[in-house]
Structure formats: C-alpha cells, structure tokens
Amino acid sequence: MDFRRRKLLQVGAAISSYFALPTLSLANTRKSNKEGWIYELTAEEATAEIVDGFQTDVLGFDGQIPAPTLRCRQGEPVTIIFTNKLKEPTTIHWHGLRIPIEMDGVPFLSQPPIMPGETFVYRFTPPDAGTFWYHPHVNSVVQLGKGLVGAIIVEEAEPVLFEEEHTLLLKHWHLDQQGQWKQLMIPRYSARMGTPGEWGTVNGEHEPVYSLRENATTRLRIANVDNTLTYPIAIKGAEAWVVAIDGNPIKTPYPLEQHKISPGMRLDLALHAPKQGEKVYVQYMKGRFPFPLCTFESVASEISSPASLPALPLNPVPDLDLKNASEMDFVFEWEGAISPTKKDGKVDSKFWLMNKRAWEGMNKNSIPAPLATLELGKTYIFDLKNVTQYHHPIHLHGHTFTVLELDGIKLDEPFHTDTVLLGKNGSAKAAFVADNPGKWMYHCHVIEHMKTGLMGYIEVV
Template identity: 35%
Template sequence: MLPSSGCARALVAAAFLLFHSSCQSGGTPPTPRERALREFEGAYPLEARSLGTVRTFDLVAEPTEVPLIDGHALRVWAYNGQVPGPRLRIRLGETLRVRFTNRLPQETTIHWHGVRLPNAMDGVPHATQPPVQPGETFVYEFTPKDAGTFWFHPHVRSSEQVERGLYGVLIVEDAKPPPYSRDVVWVIDDWLLDETRQLFPRFNTRHDLAHDGRWGNVITVNGRTDEVLRVRPGERVRLRLLNASNGRVVTPDFSGLQAKLIAVDGMYLRAPIEPSGFELAPGNRVDIDLTFNQLSAAPLRIFERFFARQPNHLADIVLEGEPVDTPDFGSPARARVPVWREGLEVPEHHAFRLNARGGGPLGIEWTIDGKAFAGHSHAHEPGLTLRQGQFYRLRYVNESARLHPIHLHGMFFRLLARNGVPVEESFFRDTVLVHGREEVDIALVPTDVGSWMMHCHILEHAEAGMMTMIDVEKE
C-alpha cells in the first residue's frame, strides 16, 4: 500500500494523464475540477525530505512570574519560563524533536499550528494523542514539509492556557535561507489586566463568549509595550509577525516603508505584494520584506488599524549608525500557487454554517452546522470526510454577526471568494477571517491522511463548541 504522500502524488499524476490524454485524443475536455487538480501539481511538497539531522529541544510548561508589559512581574504560565516561549529554529529537512514536560495544574498538549506533519503529532487531545497529565512527559517528533513561520500552543483549554502565556514560534528556515541582514520575529498579543495589573482571573465570560472573544486592554509585541527594532540604513530585514491573541484582529500598517508581503501562514506568495490592509487574525502569520534605504532622525512608529478610528501602537523602528550595503537578491516569494480561476465553477462540496445558541456548560454554544463540539474527552463523528488528492470547494456561511477566523489543521487552502465575489489571493492560508454575515469560499487539495481539526481561532468560540473534525481518507 502506498504511503499517504505517495498516494496523493499518484492521484494527482492520474489527473494529469487524464488531462493530457483527453486533449491529445480530441475527446471530452477536462472538467474545471480536473484542471484545478492539474494546476495544483508542484504547489508544495507532498512529503517531507529528511536530511537525517535531528534537532532536540526541551520544553517545560509551568506557572511562573516574568517581567512583561512594562517590566512589572506578571503571573503567567510559560514554556521554559519565558513569554513568548523559546524560539525554535530548524532548517528545512531537519527533524524536530521536542521533549515536553507538563508542570501545570491542568492537562495539556502542544499543537504545531500550520505545520504539515503526521497526524499523531498534531496535539489534539483524544483525537491524535492522550492529553499530557501534570507531571508527565511527551515527545513530539516530526520533519516539517515546508519552510516558513509557524507557532505552537496548547490545544486543551486553549482560551485559558494561551491567554496565560503558553505560546511560542517555530521557524523552519529554507534549505538555503535568503541572505537578509537580519531575521526578526514580532509576536503580537493582548492582555486583559485587572486593577492589580495581573491577568483578569475569569476566563470564558459570557461577554467574551457573546462577542469576539477575549480582547485585552494592553497590546504587546514580544511581551512588551515598548518594542523597538534598531536598524542601520541599508539593512534588509525579514520581519515575521504572529498574532497570538485569543480574539483580537490586527491590521499592521507599514505605510511609508519599503515593505513587501512575501509569505502568509508560513507559505511563500507567487510574487511579493504590498502588505497594506492585511487582517492578521488570531493564528495568522505574515512575513514582511523590509528594506531601509532612507534616513530618519525620528522613530518610525508602527500602528495596527483594524479599527480605523482607534489605531493601536505596536512598536517603533529606529534607524541609527552608519549605512551598510543592502543585500541584493531576488524575493523568495516565487512559489507555485494555483490561480484556480475556475474554482468557483466546481460544485460546492459542503457549506459549513457558523452560528450560536444558548445552552451548554458555558451558557452559550458556538456551532458548526448546528452542532457544538462537546469537549475533547468525547468521541466525535467527523463533520466532513474528504478523499486524499482530490480538489474540493468548501464554503463558510457565517449566520452570526461575530468574527470567526477559521483554522484548518493538516492542510492549506486558497481563498476563492467573499460573498460570491472572486478574490485573487496569490497565496495559501491555514486560517481565514470570516466577517459577520459573510460567506467565504475556499479551495483545497487534502494530501495527508488523518483526522484533522477545524475550528474558530477565537479561542473562546472554540471552547464553546465551534470545532469539528475533518477526516481525510485514502482514495
């Protein structure tokens, strides 16, 4: 029997043969679905290519105090005593091994957000692994298929555990990384503090559940409100941004800078584009190519403008020192990303309906197709079953007025349309923001067999039931 990646490759190859044979024989032309599958060929690796090198890290989750925000000691839960957690960096082709120890008062797991990996390493309790109990150790080991910016966080009581500080960045460098002057990470988060400047102790409140999750009263970059990036004129910087918030959406504004968007959710674009207006929802990542060929005596202030009337300061960039030569190389954003102009002609396979109702253990249930996920400890029928190596068009119908950033585990997709209007995005995603009363069409080709979670990444919505499983079966 073929392994999952070989099976997917065989299925895609069969579609190509069908396409060419029909064209050469003058027979029935290929359908839009067959042409879409043909265009998918070579979009990204179908299997990991291991170099045999293993990078081993130890991660410990435990309560601690760290000087965050304004330097005040904040009681948090942290990986290795720091928030954000330690930055894990490996090279494409290397194997990541993480020895994880749980010293929390709760069970937990680690989900490797955006990484295409074996299903058993995905970190979904009871679906892909038993939860890691207090005092226990679990070893995660996998070879990523893609280079890019990813992150890790718990998938047990995420609305509490992530909010307390449990998250970190995983960077998978290219086999030959572009020669940027520097590679910089900004982790954006917000914190809801009480009058003592500690975390507000109540989680999953009715207000948060009824609205767009828990939005904090302090926004930080890398755990601080005074983050400064100091660069020399001429430097070319790769800036990786992650939104680790529970619910807040941010729209970073790089106006006035020589900035290009080169990657979304870890995947390179077909070609670099302007980054203006990109809505960085919880879970989303973007990579920005910044060239500083100007002189400025004043700090360059970076704001986020999701609410145009209430911009929030994120960080400052300071140019200082003697100029340096700017690294001269072509943009790494030159991936093969299918256009799928006929994607909307492919019959819709399924429409997920997103809504809410009263009831459940939290008083409000957020539902997918009228069902609320009843907790990780229960067995669940899949909300959808797909076949490996096939092209699908799916739709999200938001029947509520709230935001829902929908995240798929184990697969990337391309946005096709919003409210029926085609969208020309030149990149794949693993998370898409669905606005209130909006309908969104996506397209994907699942390549990895397994039971994969799909959920809203407003963590309070997920905790209240807006989760389901997608089973990907062998053809």
C-alpha cells in the same frame, strides 16, 4: 521592485546570524546532519514583568515570556522533547504545519493528553517553510491566555537571506494596571467577539523599541497569538511589501496598505530599513486611528545602499484537481439558545454552531462524529459562510487551503493559508487536497468561540 532571489554564500554564517536575533529567545537545541533539529522544551508556571514594575503569575514554555523561538529547516527532521511541568494536562499543537496526525497535539483526537510530569516526544519533518507558531490544545482559554504561545520558524530549504529579521508576537493580556489577572472569559463577550485583553504587547513587552541597520533588507514575521483580537496591521515610515500570508509565500508581493490578522494568523512583510535616525512604526489600526505596537529605529551600518528584496519560493502545496472536486457547505452561526446548567450549577455556555452543531467535547471513551469524512487524495472545495456580525478565523489542522474566492469575488491570484478570515456576513471558497490521513480539528481560532461550540473535526480516510 526587484524581487530576484539572492543566492546563499555562506550557510554557516547565515545560521549564526539567525541565532543572534534580538527579539526572541531560543530554546535549547543542537543540530547535526544525521539527527536533524533537536529541542528540549517544558511548560511550567513562572512569573514575568509584563506590566512595567509589576510581577505576574504566568504559564510559559521553558518558563519564559516570550516563549523560546524554535527554528528548523524545510525538509529536515525535527525532534522536540517536551516535558509538562504544569499542574494539569497539556499538549502542543504546531499551528499551520502539515505533519502526521500523531504529532498534531489535540488530546484524544491525535494523542493522549500529556499529564503533569510526563514527557512526550514530537517528531516531524516540515514540508513547508514559513512563519508558524505553537500552543496547547488543552484548557485553551487559560493556557494560551496566560502565556503558552510561541513561534516556530521553518527556514527555506535553500536559505533566503535578509540582512535583518524580526519575529513579532502580538498579544493583549487580561491584566489590570498592577499586573493582576482579570477574567479571561466573560460569557456575554464570548457570544460576541470574545473577551478582549487590555494590556497590549509585542513579544511580551508593551510598545518595545528595536533597532534596524540603515538600508538593511528586512523581514518582519508577525504572528497574532491573542485569544480574541483581530489586528488590522499598517506600517509607517517605510514601504512594506506583503510576501507571505499565514506562513505561505505569495506569488506576487504587493505593497501593504492595511492587512487584518485575526487570532492564529500570520503576516510576513519585507521592507528596506530607512536612513539612520528615521523610524518605522508597526501600527494597530482602529478605524482611521493608528495605535502603536512597536517601533524600529534605524542606526548606522556598513550597508551603503539598499539591495534588492529577496524573493520567497512557494511552498510545495499539492496541486488541486478542481474539475473533479467535491464541494461542501460550512455555515458558522450563533445558536441563540439558553445555555444548559451542569449538575454543579455552573452554566455550560454554548453560543456557536458549525453546520447547526455545537462542539460536544470529547474524552478517550467518547469521540463525537466528524463534520465530514473525506476521501484520501481527493480535492475538496469548502464553501465557508459566516452568517454573524463577528469575525471568525477558520483554521483547519494538517492541511493548507487555497483560497479561490472571498466575499463572492473570484481571486485573480489565489493564495495559500491554514486560517481563513470570515468577516461580518463574509464568505469564502477554500480548496485543498485531502492528502493527510487522520482526524483533523477544524475550528474558529477565536478561542472563546472554539470553547463555546465553534469547533469540530473532519476525517480523512
């Protein structure tokens, strides 16, 4: 397989083709060399037809399901003018982006919560290209669960051109057959793998069908924006290559057999569209049995023969100083204690611990102590240990891990990620340079695990 990088011929034509993509809507934007990328975005109540023939009350960015896709470019400034039209506070976290702490979207830790009717301006310059996403960090079970999830795509500084590109947001909704909401969080499931939704969608549609031009070099950007489910992904009908994991290109692409994407995680695949009339299936594997997520049908095109698949340049992740690195242990486990009852008689569920601490919660007058305080510019190796039988995708804000070891096996080719998936009794060694000062949230991205204890933060000073 030849992964030689293709050169850009016409930048204007490339940008125009990006904004013509059929699978996701785009927010209101304008672009200028002086100001960079500027978006206006809202969060608001809306209705959407998620279950065919029925309307569901949802929460949507710009009132849309799926949310607008935000596109920008590596190394260029981005401004998002965000207005909260909800009836409760909210924020936006830019998942996977290494940006200043003031823009990270965690209430009280990095910014005040954005109150109803207020506008907050997010400004940052993304150093990395790749597939990322955005979501609130307030009332997360409800706000994410009811639809406040969207993709932010950072194009390469020197654009890498595929002839087709599709962004696929995977989410199961907690809806019945008439599109009415069921419980988003059931405590006995929160103490296990989380409360699963029952209505599967890609970009807000159940088993959608898209078209591909015959022979086209194709990039699939797949993001798991679900609260709970892990998707083991497989492709049928074409040979797909893994080219990026969690927004970060990998050094040596490899053929996809099956790849697990837990909540918060992403996967970029490259493939050639098959001959006209043939189909490509994106599948969710449950053991040996595939379940359909979406289908691509090849249609006639002007592309007479397949071109080489473009290669992705690596992101400028800081070089590790492993010789002088400090190691820290982080153990993720089940508390197994009786949950306390609050004054109003409701149970305050706490099921999960990180280094024997459950997240205490916080407000503007009370910020808990950090799990660790790190020295700015120093390399750290986090020894991650899951001593439970359930998956935990461990996400660190503001930094990029280099995974050195998984389940006791040293990797021949370490990879970069912002979310490390720990399987049943799984372990990992993940290193990074603590080069971004601030108080950075550090948590499991199964939202119910996060909300019932499996969250904390590290401080870089």
